[in-house]
Amino acid sequence: MFVNRKKICVILQLLLSTSIIFIFIVIVHVKKSFSLVSMDKVTPVKDAFGFVNDGHHFNKSTNANTNNVGSFNLDLRIIVITYNRPVSLLRCLKSLNDVDYIGHRVKLDIFIDRSSKSKAVSQITYSIAKAFSFLHGKKTVNVHKKHVGLYGQWLETWRPTEDNKEIAVILEDDITVSPFFYEWLRAAHAQYDARTDVSGYALANVNQLAAAPGGIVVPLNYTAYIYPILGSWGFSPHRDRWREFLAWYDSASIDASFNPYVKGIRHTEWYESFQKTNYQKSMWSMWHIYFSHIHKLYCVFPNLPDHYMFARNHQDRGFHYSGNVKADQVDKLVSNLNWNPDILKMPKNPIKVDYYGHISVG
Numbered sequence: 001m002f003v004n005r006k007k008i009c010v011i012l013q014l015l016l017s018t019s020i021i022f023i024f025i026v027i028v029h030v031k032k033s034f035s036l037v038s039m040d041k042v043t044p045v046k047d048a049f050g051f052v053n054d055g056h057h058f059n060k061s062t063n064a065n066t067n068n069v070g071s072f073n074l075d076l077r078i079i080v081i082t083y084n085r086p087v088s089l090l091r092c093l094k095s096l097n098d099v100d101y102i103g104h105r106v107k108l109d110i111f112i113d114r115s116s117k118s119k120a121v122s123q124i125t126y127s128i129a130k131a132f133s134f135l136h137g138k139k140t141v142n143v144h145k146k147h148v149g150l151y152g153q154w155l156e157t158w159r160p161t162e163d164n165k166e167i168a169v170i171l172e173d174d175i176t177v178s179p180f181f182y183e184w185l186r187a188a189h190a191q192y193d194a195r196t197d198v199s200g201y202a203l204a205n206v207n208q209l210a211a212a213p214g215g216i217v218v219p220l221n222y223t224a225y226i227y228p229i230l231g232s233w234g235f236s237p238h239r240d241r242w243r244e245f246l247a248w249y250d251s252a253s254i255d256a257s258f259n260p261y262v263k264g265i266r267h268t269e270w271y272e273s274f275q276k277t278n279y280q281k282s283m284w285s286m287w288h289i290y291f292s293h294i295h296k297l298y299c300v301f302p303n304l305p306d307h308y309m310f311a312r313n314h315q316d317r318g319f320h321y322s323g324n325v326k327a328d329q330v331d332k333l334v335s336n337l338n339w340n341p342d343i344l345k346m347p348k349n350p351i352k353v354d355y356y357g358h359i360s361v362g
Ligand SMILES: *[C@@H]1O[C@H](CO)[C@@H](O)[C@H](O)[C@H]1NC(C)=O
Pocket: 059, 060, 061, 068
């Protein structure tokens, strides 16, 4: 029984990889024949794509992309950031249609980045975003006016005003979510938003690579725990801490000699090794980790049995389906089959886990 299931998983993964490779080949051909060539000639300023931003963003006059237009009364804003992974994007968007938003007011903002070299926009990604029909609320497709990279995608797409009451969640395009993610997220915000030491909420688990050997083990009678480092596989910032973080980042990042190192953690080692190849531009999170460290902030994580999650990362690299993702991770998304509303009852004092996996009640 178990073996058969594994076999089926392997076959499914093979099929999936094959179809992704096929789509990739098709895309390469389509690209070659017409689309991106003409885009290369379009200068950012005269671009046909409008950057639509519907308010609840504070005025940052240095960034021409950030408009302050009107306001929108929302419960949830979903921000999907993408560049040129149409297959991933579609998978992410489809998972968003399957979510139970319990009748709340939801908006989907898709942000598409440009190539750093040619400034081109992936036409296929844009078409998929445009054509996607979001069943639960308004959708906008925003194309950045210039290349912004992961820093811009994370740090410029949700700049809430002080009176903003919405919950925002930022998803990279290789994430898929559980149909129950919003119910959990809403309950978690309601339970912990009043705390001043919460940086935000994560939909998946702590990156086990970064934790102590053996990973993080939290007793299951604690349905949530807090950890100093954000989980970026579906992150929902705490509005006020996010505003403070962005204001700090905007000024701290001006000093080119400043390094956001936190001594003694793996993330700093990764960041330093990225710096050697000038690849640190992919690790905006180091700044958040540093900010959380100096202000003693924590990210809230759900503590589900058997490491189930409300979001999973497919770890796509460009168009390649990475071989190091275990097929059974697919089964780790909370679904109808294993949803238990008891997870929504979160302890007033969640377990506090330190960088190295030691736990204490806080
Ligand atoms: C944004 O700020 C700049 C400079 O502080 C100001 O000149 C401009 O009018 C502001 N725009 C809006 C829409 O508030």
